[in-house]
Amino acid sequence: SQTIHQWPATLVQPVGSPLSLECTVEGTSNPNLYWYRQAAGRGLQLLFYSVGIGQISSEVPQNLSASRPQDRQFILSSKKLLLSDSGFYLCAWRIRGRRNTEAFFGQGTRLTVV
Amino acid sequence: GEDVEQSLFLSVREGDSSVINCTYTDSSSTYLYWYKQEPGAGLQLLTYIFSNMDMKQDQRLTVLLNKKDKHLSLRIADTQTGDSAIYFCSRRGGGNKLTFGTGTQLKVEL
Numbered sequence: 001s002q003t004i005h006q007w008p009a010t011l012v013q014p015v016g017s018p019l020s021l022e023c024t025v026e027g028t029s030n031p032n033l034y035w036y037r038q039a040a041g042r043g044l045q046l047l048f049y050s051v052g053i054g055q056i057s058s059e060v061p062q063n064l065s066a067s068r069p070q071d072r073q074f075i076l077s078s079k080k081l082l083l084s085d086s087g088f089y090l091c092a093w094r095i096r097g098r099r100n101t102e103a104f105f106g107q108g109t110r111l112t113v114v
Numbered sequence: 115g116e117d118v119e120q121s122l123f124l125s126v127r128e129g130d131s132s133v134i135n136c137t138y139t140d141s142s143s144t145y146l147y148w149y150k151q152e153p154g155a156g157l158q159l160l161t162y163i164f165s166n167m168d169m170k171q172d173q174r175l176t177v178l179l180n181k182k183d184k185h186l187s188l189r190i191a192d193t194q195t196g197d198s199a200i201y202f203c204s205r206r207g208g209g210n211k212l213t214f215g216t217g218t219q220l221k222v223e224l
Contacts, residue, residue, distance in 0.1 A: 043216040049211060049212075092156075102147065102162070106156050107156050
């Protein structure tokens with residue numbers, strides 16, 4: 001069966017520090033991968049999605065970046081965090097190439113920038 | 115404006131029906147989904163509907179789609195306290211993007 005792992009679960013970082021959130025998927029190949037941010041428990045904003053290794057589409061080109069160094073690994077990064085980067089970050093995956101497949105979400109990372 | 119919009123809050127009494135509404139702007143949406151998010155957790159798919167359907171029923175859940183008005187609704191019959199959560203409307207449009215609404219916080223009162 002497929003599983004998605006996201007870590008860490010919670011993170012408190014000072015303003016100006018770097019960020020690295022990792023997401024890995026098991027039990028499937030060539031997934032579509034997504035990073036979402038949910039600010040203050042409301043709304044779900046698509047940040048990045050990827051259809052393959054090294055292929056990243058950016059929806060919100062702020063001070064965040066994403067990388068996909070391996071097929072089932074998706075990393076969200078920042079060189080210098082801002083207070084406004086605080087939020088709940090969710091990684092998700094979908095089966096590629098099928099029109100109707102649900103998205104499977106990780107348990108999320110609660111990021112607080114102080 | 116937002117691609118997918120929802121009202122922010124809904125409060126119902128236990129045993130009543132809940133109706134959560136969603137409107138979207140992109141008529142190319144092929145599949146529309148409803149997800150549930152419990153506190154501090156990720157999202158889980160509840161149900162979906164294809165754009166050539168008007169209605170879909172799945173146990174206590176009924177999805178209605180009005181393509182002309184670009185309006186989607188989720189009805190939960192006999193709402194229980196365990197249904198308290200945030201409900202997200204989502205659409206799959208062109209490409210591989212999945213767009214979500216702002217979420218509706220459902221509160222079920224005794």
